Amino acid sequence: AIIDSGHIKFRGEAYHPYHFNCSSCGSELNADAREKSGELYCLRCHDKMGIPICGACRRPIEERVVHALGKAWHVEHFVCAKCERPFFGTRHYEKKGLAYCETHYHQLFGNICFVCNNVVTGDVFGAFNKSWCVGHFACSICDRKMSHKTKFFEFDLKPVCRVCHEKFPGELKKRLKKYHEEVSKKQIMANS
Numbered sequence: 001a002i003i004d005s006g007h008i009k010f011r012g013e014a015y016h017p018y019h020f021n022c023s024s025c026g027s028e029l030n031a032d033a034r035e036k037s038g039e040l041y042c043l044r045c046h047d048k049m050g051i052p053i054c055g056a057c058r059r060p061i062e063e064r065v066v067h068a069l070g071k072a073w074h075v076e077h078f079v080c081a082k083c084e085r086p087f088f089g090t091r092h093y094e095k096k097g098l099a100y101c102e103t104h105y106h107q108l109f110g111n112i113c114f115v116c117n118n119v120v121t122g123d124v125f126g127a128f129n130k131s132w133c134v135g136h137f138a139c140s141i142c143d144r145k146m147s148h149k150t151k152f153f154e155f156d157l158k159p160v161c162r163v164c165h166e167k168f169p170g171e172l173k174k175r176l177k178k179y180h181e182e183v184s185k186k187q188i189m190a191n192s
Contacts, residue, residue, distance in 0.1 A: 008033050010040060024048075034060055068092065069099060080104055128157045139164055154180070 007014040008031065017029040024045035034046035047053070052061045055071030056078075066073040066087075079086050082104035093105035102119060106112050111120040115136040125137040125148065138145045140158035153165040155176065165173070 006031055008040075010035060011038070036062070069094060069097060082108065127159060128154055
């Protein structure tokens with residue numbers, strides 16, 4: 001049965017629901033009536049039949065069903081919480097009762113490379129609350145590749161190699177040093 005402004009659609013025609021009785025308990029039907037195998041049922045009897053109800057639209061699922069997040073879903077209604085695209089059988093990631101596609105899960109909770117914007121699949125280089133693929137971590141000025149062992153500096157929340165940092169004007173280096181000392185003090189006080 002399809003609800004249509006107080007009517008139900010049964011076998012292709014619109015009817016007032018009170019013209020029908022439940023095929024199971026015989027009670028007069030209302031707009032919540034459900035159709036199964038060519039018969040009409042009240043919502044209570046329909047639910048007793050064990051037909052899953054979609055967690056999104058609250059309608060019965062009579063074809064393919066997806067079981068996730070402790071609920072049943074129509075395939076087209078099981079979607080990423082961020083982009084709202086259906087998964088259609090592709091992998092999903094769960095966090096705090098919601099489902100996310102791989103890209104949005106990693107953007108919100110995981111590691112996305114700051115340079116290539118792809119999920120970091122191997123080793124992760126992390127700095128300044130950002131992540132990089134190990135091969136993409138480079139000086140933001142000269143693009144020289146750096147590693148965990150390379151000494152680097154922060155400028156505008158981006159990495160700068162020692163060579164480029166040495167080329168900065170003396171006054172800029174003093175201001176950066178003072179700024180980083182103040183930030184460090186605030187972090188120490190916040191953690192105390």
